[in-house]
Amino acid sequence: MSRPGFTLDVDERTQPLLVAQGTRLRLERFGLGTHVVYPGDGRPVGDPTPLVAAALASPLGTAPLAAQLHAGMALTIVIGDLGSPRPRMGSDVRRHLVEQVLVLAAAAGVDDVAVLCANGLAKRPSDAELTDVVGERVVRSFASTGGLLSTDATDPAYVDLGVIDGHEIRLHPRIAASDLAVNIVVTSSWSTSAGRQLVALTDVATLDWALGLETSSDRVSAVIGLVEASVATFTLDAALGEPVLPDAVSFLGRREWEWRVRDQVAFATARQALAVAPKQAIARLFSDLAAGYPVLGVAGGARDQVHASMSTVWTNAVAVQGPPASDVGVVNVWRKGSLHADPASDPLGAAHHAVAEQPSLVEGGQLVRPGGVLVGFHPLSNRFSSRTNSVGADFFAEVLPASTDPTEIRATFQDRFSTDPWYGELYRGRHGHHPLLTFHRWYATARAAATYADVVWVGADRRSAELMGFRAASTYADALEIASGHVGRTPSITVLHGGGGSVVRVP
Amino acid sequence: MRTLASWARGGGRPGSRLTLPTDVRALARGWGVGKRRVPLGAPAQSDARPTHVDIEAPHARLPRFDIDVVGLELLAGQARPVIVVANHASGVDPTLLGQVLPTQWLVRTSGATLALRSGRSVLLFPEGEPTTDGTLGEFSPRAAALSLRHGVPIVPVTIRGSYGMDALPPRTSSGALPRVLVRFGAPIEPTGDNPDVLIEIVRDSVQALLTEDAGNWYASLRGVAEPVPVTGWRAVWAAQEPVERPGSRERRRIWGRD
Numbered sequence: 001m002s003r004p005g006f007t008l009d010v011d012e013r014t015q016p017l018l019v020a021q022g023t024r025l026r027l028e029r030f031g032l033g034t035h036v037v038y039p040g041d042g043r044p045v046g047d048p049t050p051l052v053a054a055a056l057a058s059p060l061g062t063a064p065l066a067a068q069l070h071a072g073m074a075l076t077i078v079i080g081d082l083g084s085p086r087p088r089m090g091s092d093v094r095r096h097l098v099e100q101v102l103v104l105a106a107a108a109g110v111d112d113v114a115v116l117c118a119n120g121l122a123k124r125p126s127d128a129e130l131t132d133v134v135g136e137r138v139v140r141s142f143a144s145t146g147g148l149l150s151t152d153a154t155d156p157a158y159v160d161l162g163v164i165d166g167h168e169i170r171l172h173p174r175i176a177a178s179d180l181a182v183n184i185v186v187t188s189s190w191s192t193s194a195g196r197q198l199v200a201l202t203d204v205a206t207l208d209w210a211l212g213l214e215t216s217s218d219r220v221s222a223v224i225g226l227v228e229a230s231v232a233t234f235t236l237d238a239a240l241g242e243p244v245l246p247d248a249v250s251f252l253g254r255r256e257w258e259w260r261v262r263d264q265v266a267f268a269t270a271r272q273a274l275a276v277a278p279k280q281a282i283a284r285l286f287s288d289l290a291a292g293y294p295v296l297g298v299a300g301g302a303r304d305q306v307h308a309s310m311s312t313v314w315t316n317a318v319a320v321q322g323p324p325a326s327d328v329g330v331v332n333v334w335r336k337g338s339l340h341a342d343p344a345s346d347p348l349g350a351a352h353h354a355v356a357e358q359p360s361l362v363e364g365g366q367l368v369r370p371g372g373v374l375v376g377f378h379p380l381s382n383r384f385s386s387r388t389n390s391v392g393a394d395f396f397a398e399v400l401p402a403s404t405d406p407t408e409i410r411a412t413f414q415d416r417f418s419t420d421p422w423y424g425e426l427y428r429g430r431h432g433h434h435p436l437l438t439f440h441r442w443y444a445t446a447r448a449a450a451t452y453a454d455v456v457w458v459g460a461d462r463r464s465a466e467l468m469g470f471r472a473a474s475t476y477a478d479a480l481e482i483a484s485g486h487v488g489r490t491p492s493i494t495v496l497h498g499g500g501g502s503v504v505r506v507p
Numbered sequence: 508m509r510t511l512a513s514w515a516r517g518g519g520r521p522g523s524r525l526t527l528p529t530d531v532r533a534l535a536r537g538w539g540v541g542k543r544r545v546p547l548g549a550p551a552q553s554d555a556r557p558t559h560v561d562i563e564a565p566h567a568r569l570p571r572f573d574i575d576v577v578g579l580e581l582l583a584g585q586a587r588p589v590i591v592v593a594n595h596a597s598g599v600d601p602t603l604l605g606q607v608l609p610t611q612w613l614v615r616t617s618g619a620t621l622a623l624r625s626g627r628s629v630l631l632f633p634e635g636e637p638t639t640d641g642t643l644g645e646f647s648p649r650a651a652a653l654s655l656r657h658g659v660p661i662v663p664v665t666i667r668g669s670y671g672m673d674a675l676p677p678r679t680s681s682g683a684l685p686r687v688l689v690r691f692g693a694p695i696e697p698t699g700d701n702p703d704v705l706i707e708i709v710r711d712s713v714q715a716l717l718t719e720d721a722g723n724w725y726a727s728l729r730g731v732a733e734p735v736p737v738t739g740w741r742a743v744w745a746a747q748e749p750v751e752r753p754g755s756r757e758r759r760r761i762w763g764r765d
Contacts (some may be wrong), residue, residue: 004550006549008546008548008549009546010546013537015537015544027533034637049693095580102725103728105726112728113725135577136577137725140723141723141724144723257544257546257549258552259538264538267530267534268527268531271530272525272526275523276524379518401508401509402510419524420673461512461517462515462517463515463517465515465518466515472515
């Protein structure tokens with residue numbers, strides 16, 4: 001039985017604690033009384049095969065998958081959100097999920113099978129990325145026959161599904177022509193779900209309507225309902241626990257007072273190596289980093305029942321009892337925080353992760369009280385992947401100097417960017433993100449940032465912080481000095497240790 | 508356009524490029540003798556702390572081979588020792604497999620009984636000698652008998668691309684190394700009490716992996732894959748067919764369809 005997470009109240013005995021700042025690491029001494037929320041320990045990684053078999057044979061709310069498969073049918077297996085979780089899974093559980101579905105399909109004599117990656121507005125995956133997720137067997141089986149697909153939300157071949165509030169909803173043609181879609185997801189956060197994956201099968205206009213500036217749960221639910229009304233679906237969902245990191249970097253997930261000599265050596269060595277290594281080598285190091293993820297449970301069947309079941313399993317496994325809403329929240333960014341694997345690049349991604357995603361992993365209340373201050377650790381260097389995120393670079397250079405206001409940005413820039421032929425070419429054929437993804441993420445960041453009196457970044461590029469409407473401080477103490485103007489000189493402080501990923505239960 | 512604050516420049520610079528001396532001092536201050544104090548309220552340290560062993564070894568590169576490994580994910584969570592059973596394509600197979608098998612298995616190729624008793628895994632080639640005609644030979648039931656006696660699973664493995672090599676290929680400066688593909692199958696648990704029956708199951712599994720390797724996995728599941736030639740010169744020819752890169756969309760073919 002692994003230890004659950006807990007909240008440490010910093011006292012005189014507490015050592016300096018590990019803080020990740022993009023690709024940099026540092027030890028930071030936090031003030032007395034600071035609440036530090038630690039995630040639970042990782043669990044042993046077992047063989048998920050029996051769990052998957054049981055979920056397929058005894059689904060929730062539907063007949064077993066084998067009974068829904070028959071010769072002559074068109075079967076589509078939908079995967080998505082290939083960028084989650086981070087660090088990537090050393091052995092991706094989606095391989096087991098997809099392969100067991102295909103074993104049943106082969107036994108039933110299904111010949112018309114396609115594996116479809118529902119990437120929505122995110123970049124279309126390369127064969128190598130697909131191989132990492134679903135395995136060589138699946139890729140080789142379907143790549144040469146044209147059965148390995150990824151969605152292109154700008155494709156005019158999308159078919160009309162219906163109208164919601166006067167808006168036309170259009171669906172990927174392969175899904176529309178399928179007799180059954182098996183929707184495969186992993187639950188490792190609240191941002192990924194089987195429903196969201198169905199929305200990612202719609203066209204770019206629908207995605208903007210459902211997830212853009214005026215996004216609402218009603219719109220998302222309406223799109224999901226329309227998709228489910230048009231095609232039979234079977235959801236297969238695996239909930240993942242806290243990652244277990246490789247030995248060389250296991251100190252990142254270890255509580256500081258339990259550091260052995262080898263952890264101290266690993267920390268000092270990693271810091272020295274990160275200080276002198278070229279940026280490309282560091283980016284490679286982080287993109288290659290793989291962790292083991294224990295499978296907490298697998299459920300199959302009707303989407304709503306499966307989602308409820310796996311969300312509960314996941315939340316109960318990773319939840320940590322936290323303090324009441326604080327005046328100041330402190331987050332650091334390393335596990336995620338960019339649209340690709342390099343956490344040092346992409347200040348927009350870092351801001352989205354720190355401001356919109358991490359503090360939202362809270363149950364029962366808020367991490368920081370309205371009007372409080374959020375402190376983030378990240379260099380916010382003006383670096384973007386020119387291959388996958390040139391839109392981000394242009395957004396940073398052209399849009400943010402004009403305005404940070406989502407409504408103004410929507411009115412002035414969004415249409416021009418989303419119809420730009422070069423960005424379209426990058427998305428369709430060169431594994432780049434669709435421009436709208438950058439816009440949608442900024443809207444979410446700006447919405448979340450508006451709930452704080454200030455967002456202060458420690459050790460950040462001052463111009464980057466200013467461009468995004470945030471503030472930069474040289475040290476953590478300076479950040480608290482800036483915050484004191486809003487929260488006084490004795491604020492309550494909550495630190496999320498380890499780069500987020502836990503659900504904080506706030507009383 | 509917004510007017511940015513005049514001081515909004517700089518910062519975000521990398522710190523010192525020499526961090527080691529500072530860190531050693533900081534660690535000595537915080538973690539030195541008598542200073543590792545557990546904070547009040549912190550849960551006790553767990554003895555059974557899992558560590559992640561990355562079993563992936565894709566596209567490992569030996570000095571004289573261009574080698575790809577697929578199917579290791581099927582062994583996720585396999586904590587027990589196993590008996591690795593492989594086809595014997597050439598004399599270099601033990602060297603090849605020794606490089607790509609998960610290091611934590613501590614595989615032995617001799618002293619099988621002793622190795623399994625001490626928790627080590629074993630690598631066996633039940634055909635005995637490397638194949639001379641490219642086909643899969645008869646399997647000795649020894650691996651199955653060991654599996655039944657010790658209650659450990661058998662992991663089927665196939666090697667393609669090394670056929671006919673009696674010794675390691677010479678070093679080359681052109682970068683064109685012989686391509687070899689090692690494919691792992693799902694572990695087979697010991698069932699029943701007859702080694703002859705179990706070894707046939709294992710042999711069928713190795714043959715299925717060879718068929719899957721020459722064609723594709725789903726076609727072999729559906730039973731519509733082209734069979735690997737098992738007799739005559741066509742078998743020898745097929746055994747020498749160049750191995751493709753895993754996940755490749757292209758299919759290079761020596762044999763055209765009729």
